[in-house]
Amino acid sequence: MSIDGVSGRTSYIGTSIIGLRNQLNELTQQLASGKVSTTYAGQGADRGFALSLRAQVSSINAFANTATNVNTRIGVLNLALQGMTNIGTSVKSAASSSTIVLNNNGQTSGQITAQAAFSNAVSLLNSQSGDRYLFSGRTTDKAATVSADVMLAGSGTQAGLTQLINERRQADQGVGNMAHLTVSSPPATTTVTSLGEDGSSFGLKLGAITSSLTGATVTQPAGAPPSATIDLGAVNPNEGDKISFNFNLPDGTSETISLTATTTSPAPSGSFLIGVDTDATTANLQAALTSSIQALGDTALVAASAIAASDNFFNPSATITGGAVTSQVPAPITGATLLSGAAATDSVAPSFAAGDTITVNGTPITFVASGATGNQLNVTDSVQALLAKIDSISGATTPSTVNGGAITLHGADNENLSISSSNTAAFAALGFKAPATAAPAPLRVNGPPFATATNLIGGTPANTVSWYTGEVGADSARGTAIARVDQAVTVQYGARANEEALRYQLQNIAVYAAVTTNANNPNSKAQINALQQRISANLAPQNGQQSIQDMQAEIAGAQTAIKGATDRQTQLKGMAQTMLDSIEGINADEVATKILALQTNLQASYQTTSMLYQTTLTKFLPI
Numbered sequence: 001m002s003i004d005g006v007s008g009r010t011s012y013i014g015t016s017i018i019g020l021r022n023q024l025n026e027l028t029q030q031l032a033s034g035k036v037s038t039t040y041a042g043q044g045a046d047r048g049f050a051l052s053l054r055a056q057v058s059s060i061n062a063f064a065n066t067a068t069n070v071n072t073r074i075g076v077l078n079l080a081l082q083g084m085t086n087i088g089t090s091v092k093s094a095a096s097s098s099t100i101v102l103n104n105n106g107q108t109s110g111q112i113t114a115q116a117a118f119s120n121a122v123s124l125l126n127s128q129s130g131d132r133y134l135f136s137g138r139t140t141d142k143a144a145t146v147s148a149d150v151m152l153a154g155s156g157t158q159a160g161l162t163q164l165i166n167e168r169r170q171a172d173q174g175v176g177n178m179a180h181l182t183v184s185s186p187p188a189t190t191t192v193t194s195l196g197e198d199g200s201s202f203g204l205k206l207g208a209i210t211s212s213l214t215g216a217t218v219t220q221p222a223g224a225p226p227s228a229t230i231d232l233g234a235v236n237p238n239e240g241d242k243i244s245f246n247f248n249l250p251d252g253t254s255e256t257i258s259l260t261a262t263t264t265s266p267a268p269s270g271s272f273l274i275g276v277d278t279d280a281t282t283a284n285l286q287a288a289l290t291s292s293i294q295a296l297g298d299t300a301l302v303a304a305s306a307i308a309a310s311d312n313f314f315n316p317s318a319t320i321t322g323g324a325v326t327s328q329v330p331a332p333i334t335g336a337t338l339l340s341g342a343a344a345t346d347s348v349a350p351s352f353a354a355g356d357t358i359t360v361n362g363t364p365i366t367f368v369a370s371g372a373t374g375n376q377l378n379v380t381d382s383v384q385a386l387l388a389k390i391d392s393i394s395g396a397t398t399p400s401t402v403n404g405g406a407i408t409l410h411g412a413d414n415e416n417l418s419i420s421s422s423n424t425a426a427f428a429a430l431g432f433k434a435p436a437t438a439a440p441a442p443l444r445v446n447g448p449p450f451a452t453a454t455n456l457i458g459g460t461p462a463n464t465v466s467w468y469t470g471e472v473g474a475d476s477a478r479g480t481a482i483a484r485v486d487q488a489v490t491v492q493y494g495a496r497a498n499e500e501a502l503r504y505q506l507q508n509i510a511v512y513a514a515v516t517t518n519a520n521n522p523n524s525k526a527q528i529n530a531l532q533q534r535i536s537a538n539l540a541p542q543n544g545q546q547s548i549q550d551m552q553a554e555i556a557g558a559q560t561a562i563k564g565a566t567d568r569q570t571q572l573k574g575m576a577q578t579m580l581d582s583i584e585g586i587n588a589d590e591v592a593t594k595i596l597a598l599q600t601n602l603q604a605s606y607q608t609t610s611m612l613y614q615t616t617l618t619k620f621l622p623i
Contacts, residue, residue, distance in 0.1 A: 060573045063485055067562050070483045073129040074493050074559055078552065080124040080134065085548050087117045087124075088505045092539035095512060095532040100525045106516035108528060114513040121506055122148040125497040135497040137471030137480040144470040144497035151467045152514050158465045159444070161313050162514045168309035169302055170450035171202040172250055177297040179203035179247075183290045190279040191234075193286050195245070196227030199334070200454045201401045201408075202445075204293070204301065207246030207254060213237040213261065224335035224384055230285070232278040237261040239274065245289070247296065250308035251534065255300050257292045259285065298523045303515075303530035307538070310511035312443035312456065314467060314503050317398055318411035319458035320419060320438045322431025325405050332405025333430070335384030339367075339377070348429040352379050356423040358386070360393040361416075383407070383430070390419070398443065403454035407431055410456070414440050414472060414498065442466060468498040478554055486565040491558040500546040508538045 091114050098110025125135045126143045135144040145151070154160030159167075174180040180203030184194050197206060206221035209228055215235030221228040230243065244258040260271040261281075267273040272288035275281040327337045327346045334346075341347025357364040365375050365386075372378045377389060387400040387407070395412035402408070407430055411417030420435035421427035427434050441458035442465070459466075471480065473496075480494030497503070512535045517524045541547060 057573055059487075060569045063569055064566065066483055067485045067566050070485065070491065070493060071559065071562060073132065073134060073481075074555055074562075076127055076129045077134050077493065077495060077555060080127040081548050081552050081555070083124045084121060084502065084505060087121050087509070088539050088548070091117050091509050091512065092536055095535040095539070098532060100528050100532075102517060102519040102524065102528075106519055106524075108532075110532065111512055111515070114509050118152075118506075118509045118513045119148040121509060122151070125502065125506070133470070135470065135495045135502070137473060137477060137494060137496045139471040140481075142469060145467055146465060146469060150465055151510065154465050157463055158461075159459070159463060160465050161310060161467075161510055162516075164313050164442070164444050164464075165306045165309045165511065165514055167445045167447060167450050168202075168250075168312070169305045171200075171445040171447065171453045172301055172305040172308075173297050173451065174198075174200070174203050175451050177294040178290070179293060179297040179301055181206075181293055183286050183293070185282065185286070186229075191232045191282050193230045193232075193282055193289070194227060195221075195229070195289070197225040199225040199403055201399075201403065201456060202250065202453065204296070205248040207248055209243065209245055211243040213241045213243050216243070218243075224382075232282050232285070234278060236274050236278055236281050239263055243285075249301060249304035251304040251311070253300075253304055253534070255296055257289070257296060259288050259292065295523065298521070299526040300530040302523075302527045303534055306511050306515050306531060307508075307534055310507040310514075312398070314442075314498075314507035314510070315397075315413050316440040316442045316458075316466070317396065317413055318415065318417035318438035318440050319443065319456065320409040320411075320417060320432070320436045321455075321457060322407045322409075322436075325429060325431040333383055333402060333407075334405075335382060335387070335402050337383045337402075339381055339383065339386060339426075340379040348383075348426060350423070350425040350429055352377075352423055352426045354379055356421065356426065358390075358419065358421045358427070360390050360419050361411075362418075363393045365389055365393070398456065401455050405431070406455075408455045408457070410443075411438065411440070415474060416440070440472070468496075468503075470496055470498070472496075472498070478558075485562050486569065489561055489565045491561050493555055493558045495551070499551065501548045501551055504542070504545065505539065505548070508535055511535070 091110075094110035094113040098108045098113075100108055102108060103112070122145055125145050127134050132140045133143055134140075136142050146155075150158075150160060152160050152162050154163060172179060180198045180200040182194070182196050182198060186192055186194055195206065197203070206226050206228060209218050209220060209230070211218045211230065213230075213232065214237045215233045216237065217229075217231040217233060219229040219231075239261060241261040242258055244256050246254055246256050248254050258270060261274050262268065262271040263274050264271070265273055267284070267288065270292075272281070273284040275284055325333055325348075327333050328341065328343055328349050329346050331346070333348065336346060338345070338347035340351030340353065341349075343349070352367050354367055354369045356367045359365070363375060365377055367379050368376050370378055370380075372381070375389070375393065377386060383402055387402065387409070390396075390409060391400050394410075394417055395415070396410045397413055398410040400407065400409045409417065409419065416437065416439055418435060418437040419432065421432075424434050438458065441460065443456040444459045444464060445453045446455050446457040447453040473480070476492070477496040477499050478492040478494050480496065482490055482492050482494070484490045497506075512531065515528075515531055517527050521527070
């Protein structure tokens with residue numbers, strides 16, 4: 001007879017203990033991790049929902065990291081913009097209140113302030129957040145500008161702003177400080193004063209003339225180049241009669257020379273002596289007008305010239321210069337030269353005909369026989385009419401010119417320029433080989449010599465500093481840096497140092513810092529005073545022009561969008577995390593209670609099993 005051991009019949013007891021032990025281990029692991037399971041399978045029916053919730057939380061965390069990085073960049077950007085605003089305010093104040101006392105370098109205390117401010121402004125425009133340059137557009141790994149010293153003084157063969165200002169001053173003053181104007185009498189006419197421009201792009205430009213001179217006849221400026229006449233006739237003006245000449249300056253401002261007839265000899269400043277007859281009075285008027293033009297050419301014109309040179313340097317435009325050509329006269333073409341005409345007339349040959357086109361940046365100008373409208377020209381129109389039409393299409397801020405038979409075309413600020421024609425022969429008669437294209441470049445005087453220069457040309461990388469080294473684009477500067485801070489929310493916070501507000505402030509501070517004046521010049525104080533007036537006015541808010549505050553408002557809009565998205569995500573993350581915890585998490589008290597119960601059951605099972613394994617047959621035999 002075989003006798004079975006206890007183990008065979010009581011193996012189920014061990015199995016039960018192992019089950020209890022596994023349950024205890026599982027509950028202990030839950031209590032330690034705070035999770036119902038370390039695998040998705042152990043999460044039950046809601047494991048798919050848990051996966052989507054976890055993905056949502058992860059996405060929110062990623063957006064939060066992006067928002068943090070962008071907010072840091074925007075913070076640095078705002079600090080730089082506020083710094084630029086403060087610099088503009090301090091330089092404006094210096095220009096308004098600085099005493100005109102020149103140091104050994106020919107500058108005032110206000111200009112010394114501007115030099116330090118200019119260096120600080122350039123440093124701010126090269127601000128970085130991490131390894132990212134904030135004012136370089138999309139080229140975030142490259143500084144936005146060259147150094148302040150290079151901008152002003154140049155580098156090697158590259159001319160800086162200071163040199164361009166000096167060259168432009170010589171060009172605007174012209175020969176004998178006459179600002180490219182001539183004061184003369186026509187042949188055999190001794191009572192007529194002729195005031196005319198010489199056709200140069202530089203110097204003073206004639207405006208309206210107003211007169212109360214008794215018996216005088218005034219002809220307003222007309223023609224190409226413009227000229228005006230004042231005929232005193234046979235009757236002398238009366239004491240106190242006045243004539244005023246208005247002049248347009250290179251920076252867009254205007255000045256007036258007013259001369260009053262007087263019998264006081266010598267004539268005081270701002271007047272001319274009434275002579276024994278109108279011949280003598282005419283000579284005195286011409287002498288007074290010449291002297292006044294020379295004084296204006298050495299005072300306000302110097303300041304206006306510096307402002308214009310700074311704009312040409314900081315606000316590059318494309319330039320296309322044609323070859324020098326002649327009309328059918330023959331003589332160098334001028335603004336008055338016609339676009340078609342008979343032989344031996346002041347017209348180009350071959351001529352343009354109806355149906356021909358000249359295309360500017362993709363927009364055609366069409367020639368018609370007569371009745372031109374919109375982007376049309378009559379075949380009988382002049383070269384000047386053509387240049388005006390080209391400028392209106394290209395958006396040029398520097399007017400295109402014709403001097404010495406050569407046409408110089410300028411494009412819009414910071415934009416390319418291209419021009420071509422369907423009539424290549426007539427186009428060649430204007431001095432161009434079709435097609436002609438150019439990229440933006442700093443403008444400078446076409447010299448030397450500079451005093452007799454007639455037009456501006458584009459500087460090259462070899463001879464002129466380009467101050468802005470960041471990305472150039474026609475699109476919005478804000479769009480050069482885009483970040484997604486929510487599934488449906490993106491913010492734009494890019495910037496370029498050549499934006500209008502920044503560039504305009506920088507160029508005005510730069511010109512104030514760069515100009516030097518000869519203390520021995522009796523007009524030095526007037527020069528500096530004219531410059532300071534212009535700097536103070538230019539650094540004030542300009543109507544219709546982008547301001548740094550506009551930029552700050554746009555950046556603030558991005559910050560507001562980020563904050564709104566972040567606040568919303570914080571709430572969503574809280575709700576998602578709560579739901580996720582309800583699926584993946586545990587109730588610690590409940591688990592602890594279960595562990596205690598299991599420990600009790602397991603202890604009882606151990607004791608019972610021990611007792612059962614100690615049971616033997618002899619305990620059941622009778623004594």
